[in-house]
Amino acid sequence: MALPFTIVAMVVVIGFIMTMSRMNQGVKNQIFHTNNHQLSFLMAYSALSRVCAKIHAFSWASRPFATAPYAENKVALQGGHYDLLVENSKDREFQADVYVRTHLAGISRMYFWRVRFNDDLLDVSNQIFVEAFLNADPKEFPVAGKANPFAKKVEDLLTQRAANQKKSDLLAREVIRLKKPNDIIKELNGRPIEAPDGSFPPTPEDMALVARVPVPLPEMPTLPGSEKPDTAGPNPARPPSSYDSIVGVDMNAKMKSVLTSSENASKLNDEAWKKIEEQGSAGIGEYQVLADKAAESREAAHKDMSDLIKSAQTGIEDAPSTGAARAIEEMVSQTVVAGIQNLSGLIGRTMEQLEDNAGMEYLDSLPTAEHVAKLLNDWEGYLGHLNTEVERLNSLASEIGSFHKSAEVEEALAKALQSAQENRDKMAEHVEATKKRLEELIKKEEEEADQQMQQEQEGAGDGA
Amino acid sequence: MKRLNSATTLVEVLVVIGLIGLIGVAGMRFFTSVNTSQKAFSQQAILQMESRKAFDQIIDQIREGTDVIRPATGETLHYMVFRDLINQVNMLYLEPNKEESNRLKQRVYRLISYCNDFSGLYKKENEKILHNSIKQVRFSSLSPSSVQVNATVVSDKGEYQFLAHVGLLNVGGIE
Numbered sequence: 001m002a003l004p005f006t007i008v009a010m011v012v013v014i015g016f017i018m019t020m021s022r023m024n025q026g027v028k029n030q031i032f033h034t035n036n037h038q039l040s041f042l043m044a045y046s047a048l049s050r051v052c053a054k055i056h057a058f059s060w061a062s063r064p065f066a067t068a069p070y071a072e073n074k075v076a077l078q079g080g081h082y083d084l085l086v087e088n089s090k091d092r093e094f095q096a097d098v099y100v101r102t103h104l105a106g107i108s109r110m111y112f113w114r115v116r117f118n119d120d121l122l123d124v125s126n127q128i129f130v131e132a133f134l135n136a137d138p139k140e141f142p143v144a145g146k147a148n149p150f151a152k153k154v155e156d157l158l159t160q161r162a163a164n165q166k167k168s169d170l171l172a173r174e175v176i177r178l179k180k181p182n183d184i185i186k187e188l189n190g191r192p193i194e195a196p197d198g199s200f201p202p203t204p205e206d207m208a209l210v211a212r213v214p215v216p217l218p219e220m221p222t223l224p225g226s227e228k229p230d231t232a233g234p235n236p237a238r239p240p241s242s243y244d245s246i247v248g249v250d251m252n253a254k255m256k257s258v259l260t261s262s263e264n265a266s267k268l269n270d271e272a273w274k275k276i277e278e279q280g281s282a283g284i285g286e287y288q289v290l291a292d293k294a295a296e297s298r299e300a301a302h303k304d305m306s307d308l309i310k311s312a313q314t315g316i317e318d319a320p321s322t323g324a325a326r327a328i329e330e331m332v333s334q335t336v337v338a339g340i341q342n343l344s345g346l347i348g349r350t351m352e353q354l355e356d357n358a359g360m361e362y363l364d365s366l367p368t369a370e371h372v373a374k375l376l377n378d379w380e381g382y383l384g385h386l387n388t389e390v391e392r393l394n395s396l397a398s399e400i401g402s403f404h405k406s407a408e409v410e411e412a413l414a415k416a417l418q419s420a421q422e423n424r425d426k427m428a429e430h431v432e433a434t435k436k437r438l439e440e441l442i443k444k445e446e447e448e449a450d451q452q453m454q455q456e457q458e459g460a461g462d463g464a
Numbered sequence: 465m466k467r468l469n470s471a472t473t474l475v476e477v478l479v480v481i482g483l484i485g486l487i488g489v490a491g492m493r494f495f496t497s498v499n500t501s502q503k504a505f506s507q508q509a510i511l512q513m514e515s516r517k518a519f520d521q522i523i524d525q526i527r528e529g530t531d532v533i534r535p536a537t538g539e540t541l542h543y544m545v546f547r548d549l550i551n552q553v554n555m556l557y558l559e560p561n562k563e564e565s566n567r568l569k570q571r572v573y574r575l576i577s578y579c580n581d582f583s584g585l586y587k588k589e590n591e592k593i594l595h596n597s598i599k600q601v602r603f604s605s606l607s608p609s610s611v612q613v614n615a616t617v618v619s620d621k622g623e624y625q626f627l628a629h630v631g632l633l634n635v636g637g638i639e
Contacts, residue, residue: 009484016495023502037520113633132549133633135524157550161530167582171535171553181543181557184534188555188580191591196560200571205558208542262616463490 037105043077044100044111047084050129051098052115060094060117061315061324062251069144080104085142089114090151095131097151101141101318108138114154119324132158181208216373251328254311255335258304263299263343269346273353302392305339308332309399329403336400337413340393344416347389351423354382363434371439376434383431386424394418482625515617515624518575518595524555525577526611529554529632535605544603544611553580556594556603564597572597572618596623599623609635 055063064070069087083103089095098113114132132154133367171187178184182193196206272290275283312332316325366372397417405413526546531554534545543557559571565572575595581587599616606612609632616625 009487012488016491019495019496024498037516037523048616051506077565130633130635133528134549135528160550164582168551168553170548171580172547172580175533175545175553176536181555184543185557185578186554188553188578189586190578190580190586191586193557195563197569199562200565203600205542205573206560206571377527444592 023043036105038108039078040080040102040104040107041111041218043080043082043102043104044109046077046111047075047082047100048098048111048115051084051086051096055096055128056250059315059324060119061094061328062311065096066314071144078104082142085144087144090155094119097154099141099150100132101138110136110138110141112136112150112154146421159270181286186219249402251308251311251315251331254304254308255331257300258308258335258339259342261297261304262301264295265301266342266346268294268297268347270349273349276353277359290461294346298346301339301343302396304335305396307401309336309396312403326404330406330409331371333400333403333405334409335410336396337405337416340396341412341416343389343393347386347420351426354427360430360433363437366437366441369438369445370436372434376431376438379427379434383424383427386427390417390420390424393417471490476542498531505510508624511619511621512616513623514619515595518617519613519626519628522575522577522594523628523630524615525554526613526630527633530544530592530634531608531632532605532611535603535611537605537607540602542601542603542639544613545610548579552582555580556576558598561596568597568618568620570599570618572599573601575601 016339058064065086065088069085070085071086074081080103082100085099088095094115094117096115098115099110100112101108101110112132112134113130116129116131118127118129134154134157136150140150142150146386159388175184176189178187185191185193196202211409267289272287275286275290279286309332312328363372363375368377394417397413467604525548526544528549529546530549532544532546532550534543535541543555544556545553548554555578557576557578559576561572561574574593575598577592577594577598579590582591595617597618599618601613601615604614608627610629611632612627612629614625614627616623
C-alpha cells in the first residue's frame, strides 16, 4: 500500500523540480538574449583592440597584414566566436580595413572599422583613428584575396562624407545657437513637433518642447535583486586562450634570438675546452658533446642573423619615414655586430686553447711523422672550417654594409672581423709549420732508414 | 489478533489520504504562487527585451555618428543632435503620443529620429519612429564623441528604465 504512494509522491516531486528548473532556465535565456547585441559588439571591439595593439607592438611597417590580408576564423570569446579579416585599405596609405563577424547564441553580426595610423613618434598614445565605423550585414563579410564590394561601399560613403562636410559644418553652427527643439527641427527642415494636449499634467518633457528649461538629471531606481543575473547564461564563457595567434614581424624577438644563440655558442665552446683543461685527454668525450652543441648554436646564430637582416630589409622598404628606416638599420646592425663579435670571440678562444694544448711546442714534441701527419690532418680540417667561418662573417658584414651604424659599432665590427681573419691566418701558419715539420720528419725517418739499411748491409758483408 | 496486524485499518487509510491531500494542496498553492511570480518576471523580461531591441537600434545609430552637436559637453537635454557617418545632421526627439497616453492613462511620447539630407525639403522617409511609448528620455554629453542615454519605457506590463553610455565611433575627423 505504501509503495504506490511513495512512487506517486516521488514522481510529483521530480516533476515539480523539473518544471521549476525549466522556468528558471527560460528566464535566464531571455536575459542572455537581451544582452546579445551588446555582447556581440564588445566581442568585435575586443578583436579591433587586438589588431590595434598589434599595430602598436610591431610598428606600422611590420604590421601582421603588411603584405597580405590577415584572417582568423572561429576565435572563441565570451561563449561565442568571431571571424576577423584585416587588410590594407585600397589606395590609401597608413589605413587598414578591419572586418569582424561575431556569432553569439545563434545570431551573427558584422562590424567594420577603417582605421588610420598616425605615425607620430612624439605622440605614441594617439596613433590610431577610426575613419569609418559601420554595422553591416554578416553576409558582406569579405573573403581574403577575392573582390570586396563592401570596401567600395565604404569608399562611396566617405566620398559623400567629404562632400557634405562644409554644409554640415554650417548647419551645425546654426543648430548650436538654437535652444528649443521645435526651432532645431525647423532648421533641419523637419516636421514641426506636435504640442501636448491638456489631458495630463505637464511633464518636464512637455515643458522642454516649448521652452528651454533646466533638465533634471535622471534618477535610477535600484534594481530588484531577482533581476540581476547571477550566472553566465547558456553557453558559459570559455576562458580565452592565452595563445595569441596574431603575429607580425617581431623584430625584437629576432634580435633577442641572435644574441641568445651566438652567446650560447660562445659559452658552450668555453665549457667544452674547460673539460680538457680539467681532465686532460680523459675529458675528450664530454668535450665532444659540448663542442657539438656549440656548433649547433653557431649554426643557429648564422641563421638568425640572416633572418633578421632579411626582415629588416622588408621593414626598411616599408618604413613610414627615413627616420624610422634609419632606426631599424641601427638596431639591426648593432645586433648583428654583437653576434659577429660573439662568433669571432669563439674562434679566438678556440685558437688560444689549440695553441696551449696542441701548439708549436706540442708539434716539436711529436716523435714520428705518423703523429705529425695525424695532427696536420686535424689542423687542415680546422683551417677549412675557419676559412668558411671567416667568409660567412664577412658575408654578414657586407649584407649590413649599407645599414646606418654608429662609429662605435663600425669599430667593433672591424675589430671582430680582423680578429677572425688573424686567427685564420695563424692557423694557416700552423698548418704550414706542421707540413714543414712533417717533411723534416719524413726526410729524417728516410735517412735513418737508409742509414739502418746501410749498417745492416755492412754488417752482412763483414759477416761474409 | 494475527489477522488484525496484517491488514490496514480504515483509520490508517483515511490518515494517509488526508496527509497526501494536505501536501498536495500546499504544493499546488506553492506552485501557483511561483508560477504567478515567474509570469510577472517573464513579462518584465519581455518588456526589457522589447525595449532593449528598440534602444539597440538607437545605439547603433548613435555609434555610427561622428560628433555630438547638442547637448554640448556637460549638458543634459531631452533631445540630441549629432552628425552621422556621411555628415548628415540627425535629431532624436520626443513628440507626445496621444493614443498611447490615453490607453496607458499617463503621458507618453514617441521617440523620433529625423535626418537632414541637405535637400532643403521635409522628407517623410527621413523620419523614423524609434519607440512609441517613452515616459522620459535624457541625453547627457560627456565629450564631443560620447553621450549617456537614459530612458524610461512604459507598457501595460510595467516600466523599464534604460541607461547606456554610447561612444560615437567615427571620430576620424577629430584629432
